[in-house]
Structure formats: structure tokens, C-alpha cells
Amino acid sequence: MSDLVVTISGLEVVGHHGVHPEERVLGQRFVVDVEMFLAHDGAATTDALTDTVDYATLCDDISAIVAGEPVALLERLARLVADRALADPAVRAATVTIAKPHVAIPHVVDDVSVSLHAVADGS
Secondary structure (H helix, E strand, O other): OOOOEEEEEEEEEEEOOOOOHHHHHHOEEEEEEEEEEEOOOOHHHHOOHHHOOOHHHHHHHHHHHHHOOOOOOHHHHHHHHHHHHHOOOOEEEEEEEEEEOOOOOOOOOOOEEEEEEEEOOOO
């Protein structure tokens, strides 16, 4: 068996997350990366979508989470995205990174991000 990893990089979604009221009112761009470690490598030989992650559907669902109900912390948002990735039976573990490119702090930074690695129950 081989290790199969499916990665979504640079998914940009406008959301209204943050600790400060202005962040929740104005909204801002979030950039999401998800690396999913699959439970098996069946798709490499079967060529069947049912043996892997449907990343188009997953992008839709992640976009809905990020554009949806506001949360205060990137850590919580990363957990919500990881839970959605792990809900797919093909995924045994996922690493989610969420970046805030225009963070409101008085320093010059490219972005601030949070990464969370989660493992499916029973893995």
C-alpha cells in the first residue's frame, strides 16, 4: 500500500471571523489549505472517485463554513474545517491551515495563520 495525500491549497473565502467587532462587520479574506491523508490508496488503481476525496464538493463545504457563522478564533475555524474533512470516510487524518492575510495588528506581516492536525476516530 502507498500513502495517498490529497491537498487543497490557497482556497480564498471571505468570512466575518475575529475577536474585534469590526472584523465581524467588515469581513476579510481567509486562505485555507487542507492536506488530507487517505485511509487507503484504492483510487490509484481503481480510478474511481468513490475511492478518494471529492475535492470539488469539499471546497464547496469549506467555503460554506468559512463564509458562514462567525467565530472568534482561527483555531476554532480550523477545527470546523478539519471536522468536515474527517467526515469523509476516505480521510484518516487532515492538516488544516487557515491564514488571515490582512490581520489588523500594528506590524508588517505577510499573514497570520493557524495549523491544526486532526486524526479520524478509530485511526
